[in-house]
Amino acid sequence: MASKKFPYGGYKGQILRIDLSTMKIINEPLDPQLAEKFLGGNGLAAYYLYKEIPPKIDAYDKRNKIAIMTGPIAGTILPLCSRVGVFGKSPLTDMFFDSYAGGYFAPELKFAGYDGILIEGKAENPVYLWIDDGKVEFCSAERLWGKGIYETQRLIKEELNDEEVQIAVIGPAGENLVRYAGVFFGVRAAGRGGLGAVLGSKNLKAIAVRGSSDITVYDHEGLVELSEKVIQQIMKNPVSGKTYYEFGTTPNVMAGNLAGVLGTRNWQTEVFPEAEKINGVAFKNTLVKRNKACYNCPMMCGKIAEVNDGPYQGAVTEGPEYETLFSLGSLCGVSDLKAIALGDRLCDDYGMDTLSAGAAVAFAMELYERGILSLKDTGGIDLKFANAEAMLEMLKLISERKGLGDILAEGTRRAAQIIGKGSEDYAVHIKGLEPAGHSARAHKGLGMGYAVATRGGSHHDPRPKAERSGEVDRVTTEGKGQYVAIINNMTAATDSFIICHMAENFLGFFDITEVHSRAIKLVTGLNFGVDGIRTLGERVWNLERAFNCREGKRREDDTLPKRFLTEPIPEGPSAGLYITEEQLEKMKDDYYAFRGWDLQTGIPTKEKLKELGLEFTIKDLWD
Structure with missing residues (x-):
């Protein structure tokens, strides 16, 4: 008890x-x-x-x-x-x-x-x-x-x-x-x-x-039974039970490239010709030494990698996972897997996000190739795409805030404002956050989900798996307002549990399930039920939105980078896809209406806030 x-x-x-x-x-x-x-x-x-x-x-x-x-x-x-x-x-x-x-x-x-x-x-x-x-x-x-x-x-x-x-x-x-x-x-x-x-x-x-104290749960025997069932589900699922154990998340490189949705060269294209050099098989065969698990997890999706030869010999890192292979790899045009492994190690040791760091470097590479940044601006670094040494040097300069690194340490949004000269057109960010390695142009729900996300360009708000897997039509805009809102509620709720998003592979990509409800009941004794957990997620999401609206964010801030709204994917299986302004605004209308938000401003209405027990926010947003 x-x-x-x-x-x-x-x-x-x-x-x-x-x-x-x-x-x-x-x-x-x-x-x-x-x-x-x-x-x-x-x-x-x-x-x-x-x-x-x-x-x-x-x-x-x-x-x-x-x-x-x-x-x-x-x-x-x-x-x-x-x-x-x-x-x-x-x-x-x-x-x-x-x-x-x-x-x-x-x-x-x-x-x-x-x-x-x-x-x-x-x-x-x-x-x-x-x-x-x-x-x-x-x-x-x-x-x-x-x-x-x-x-x-x-x-x-x-x-x-x-x-x-x-x-x-x-x-x-x-x-x-x-x-x-x-x-x-x-x-x-x-x-x-x-x-x-x-x-x-x-x-x-x-x-x-x-610490050494115990954790008391409401129903220990029931939790043992549920845990055994969840472990069985994990091991039976081909992704969680096999792929993650063997490769971690790295197979997403080839999956994305084959679908034509792998962000490459600062998202100028979404096909990387050298993807095989940095894919999951190459990673496993070249670098992986052993698996590593989080506390009480049978998946062991973590991988300890070591570079045994070449100029980067001795680099040891836990990773790189998919998002780093994307950000320090294809996004920068770099196909040297060992250089990416060293970059992953450096970012970890510097204490720096590989996603935003890689995106900042890729942004600077495009500016350099377009002549907006000169060799003098880069401090003598030949900052061309595919230059692994330049990428590694820039990571060091960013962490130390030296030279161009001092500007890139501000993130792409602020860096573009500092650099000027039209660089804003090439700054790929959403509300200041550089997007993860999942295409907004080829996945309409994900793209709109990025735009309305409380974090900006985080794939952990709208979640890409249903559209990437083909379970949901990635091209249509119909129904995507409700689709994204339900996923948002799920992620806000499960991030309150807190449960790993890898559970989606066997619990489903979209919504709260009976397993979620039973887990909370057995641990806490709180009997939310499925609908109660959905409401919990909706409450948390609206509170995050209220925080951002109090900071001055409005409908016009729910947008995407110019590149995603005006430049179709130029080649590959997803060639021609992008999100038009008209499509984005229509999906936002549907999303706001489903949520019960004001269509003009994007602020949760008084009625919705009262319904969710968030009355304390009303004076900040409406009075």
Whole structure:
């Protein structure tokens, strides 16, 4: 049954509050009513941050807050539930942002007695946080400042004399306020949105956690039975049970290229002639040494890769996964798999998102080839597409904020504003966030989903799998408003659990299922039912939207890059496809109408906000 201290299973019933300005540590009880209404993870973070971050402050203002949250099922025997979320106002998008990572940190934080951490203020000098079974202290990080994530973690483990301690850490990119610096858990990255830079602005280098307490669930025997069934589903599914185990996510390279949807040379085309050199088979045969799993996960989709020869010999990395093969590979025109592996290692050690970093380099490569950037601008680097050495050098300069790297560290939106000369036409971003390796032009629902996403160019809001797999017609615009809204609600809900998106392969691409409902009931005792979880997701999504609307975002911000709206894919199986302005606006009308949002502004209506129990947002948006 549930803990005596908290009425629902799975929870520890406690939030750790950290004020870095005053060095104050507060153990705050979690309100059970918040668990009932927002569950955990994304939902709880959206609530706390909406309530506590003042509107329209700069992301580097010390009043910005970072939430690091678990979900109620983290640390239980249920597989695919080890993920941790990092939340805050993004310095890249100036909006609410949520980013997730796997590994072991989330269970360890629960074992240490906390459902989440809320961080505010700014330390006078660099510090790290040490959480040891409810005992919390600040430690000096002066000697760690400037070091990469690998050495930082090694030194912290030596200092604490504990090799098993779990660590969240930022690298030099976060310290240097690179706007797409991430937070790394071991080497698993909550990479998107620049929240590592927010921690850098607060002088917080790392959080080390060790815990030993148990997690009490509502129905242990029922959870054992469900967990066994889920494991069977995972292993029977050809993707989760075989492909991910053998290759991780890397087969998406060839799948995308064969469909003509693999972003190449800054999205000038979506066919990469040398895709076979960086595909899953090449990756496995050339670099992979062993598999690695997150906590309590049978898929083992992580891959430890090592370069054994050539100019990049000695590079060892966990990855690269598909998105990195895309961003540092095809997007930059680079086909040297070993160079990409080194780039992945460098980005990890610098503490930098490979997606946005690769996109920034690809953007600069196009500007260089078009003559907008000169050899003088690049600092003497021959920044042509396919130049692997130039790509690697630019990653270093970005992390150090030197030369052109200082401009690219701002992200493509701000970099284009600084460079000018028409460069804005080639800056591929959505609300400031560079899109992932899934085509907006060839998948109409995904494209519109990017436009309305609360994060911008994150494929984790609209999810591409149904259209990529052919289960949903990727070309039609009909019905895509409702289709995307339902997926948004699903992702907002499952990110409140927090459950890995790999579960979609056997639970379905679109919607909440009975398995989701049963999992929450068995762990917590909360009987949402399928419809209740759908409503939970809708509530969380609308709260994120309210946060962004309070920041001044409106319908006109729900758009796509000029390239996606005006340039058809020029070649390959998807040649001729793109989203017209008319198509986008029609899909947005359908989406807003289904959601119950004002068609003119894109703001959730008062009636919708009341229906979802979000009355506290109305005064900010309508009064």
